[in-house]
Amino acid sequence: xxxxxxxxxxxxxxxxxxxxxxxxxxxxxxxxxxxxxxxxxxxxxxxxxxxxxxxxxxxxxxxxxxxxxxxxxxxxxxxxxxxxxxxxxxxxxxxxxxxxxxxxxxx
Numbered sequence: 359x360x361x362x363x364x365x366x367x368x369x370x371x372x373x374x375x376x377x378x379x380x381x382x383x384x385x386x387x388x389x390x391x392x393x394x395x396x397x398x399x400x401x402x403x404x405x406x407x408x409x410x411x412x413x414x415x416x417x418x419x420x421x422x423x424x425x426x427x428x429x430x431x432x433x434x435x436x437x438x439x440x441x442x443x444x445x446x447x448x449x450x451x452x453x454x455x456x457x458x459x460x461x462x463x464x465x
Contacts, residue, residue: 366378371433374401374446375401377400398436405445
């Protein structure tokens with residue numbers, strides 16, 4: 359599975375290029391106070407990493423949550439995912455970084 363190319367942001371971490379994306383529009387789930395998963399993928403389009411950081415844009419959350427998503431945060435989460443065993447070059451189902459735990463399924 360690959361991330362849609364439109365609106366991607368690139369970041370280089372330890373000489374590897376990754377792409378990440380935050381949707382412009384509020385998703386259906388976000389509109390109902392469900393946390394948004396930020397997709398991150400290596401340029402080789404290997405295994406996708408979804409990062410949960412408490413980000414939601416429903417009316418109840420306000421604008422400050424949007425400002426908290428920065429390249430610095432994404433970089434830290436990429437390194438954390440790799441340290442926890444995310445093999446970004448491998449093919450296969452996406453993995454989820456929830457807090458400081460890497461999971462094969464979102465629960």
